[in-house]
């Protein structure tokens with residue numbers, strides 16, 4: 371699948387060069403040509419998974435995760451290791467000067483001296499932007515409260531195109547119906563993904579958001595308008611069983627980080643092997659899962675959520691090399 375995606379995306383100029391030394395805080399920052407070349411580079415890495423590189427030799431990642439994480443932290447760290455770099459990891463802010471009242475700006479100033487790139491997960495939405503003000507090395511938002519998780523969304527879209535590389539060719543198959551189970555206003559993975567879909571309106575014929583509508587502000591201000599402005603048709607439903615038979619991609623998420631704890635929305639909607647899924651539908655889930663996604667789907671061909679988590683390593687390798695080294699040098703070494 372990565373090789374098919376590699377063939378589907380034509381090499382097209384030096385779009386990745388503009389990522390050098392950039393902070394990555396939102397899906398809004400990307401454009402279509404940059405995304406395509408990033409996916410192409412990720413597919414190159416994934417097509418050669420055993421080939422490690424030394425392109426980040428001598429470079430230090432500061433991995434700061436002030437909220438629990440399995441996939442994001444470890445896949446970023448795996449990506450950095452595979453590129454030959456070294457890592458300093460902080461998994462508890464109370465072990466830093468923040469516990470003594472040190473400002474994020476001062477911490478960021480120190481990070482400038484100690485590392486070459488920062489990956490930050492923080493339940494406070496504003497932290498990443500506060501640190502950006504003082505950082506002279508790139509920072510990547512690895513989840514900031516309910517706001518965004520842009521690299522998760524990159525991994526999500528990369529997975530969809532690995533599954534259906536034809537959608538990026540001159541002879542695409544039918545566009546996709548995407549069923550999205552969750553609350554776009556509250557879930558950072560969903561918020562970031564919806565922004566990325568806007569770059570590919572011809573690929574997604576409809577987006578149907580399924581939830582019990584208990585939340586009065588289902589969409590964040592401007593969110594629905596942005597989707598419609600880019601030509602996406604967005605429907606809402608509270609009936610998952612009715613939506614599933616027409617869905618090509620089912621994206622399900624049940625956790626929202628609010629303040630310093632998470633809210634679980636997983637009670638009402640549930641996918642299992644008896645769900646009325648289309649024969650060739652795929653399921654995506656950013657994980658960690660709760661009761662909304664049964665393990666009896668793990669052994670089925672609908673399970674693309676493990677591929678989504680695995681592909682995130684290669685996607686993050688691609689992004690990191692572009693941020694920390696110029697893209698030409700990256701392309702030289704693989």
Ligand code: CP
Pocket residue numbers: 438439440441442443513519522656657658
């Ligand atoms: N997808 C995701 O953000 O997972 P983690 O919380 O385990 O990092």
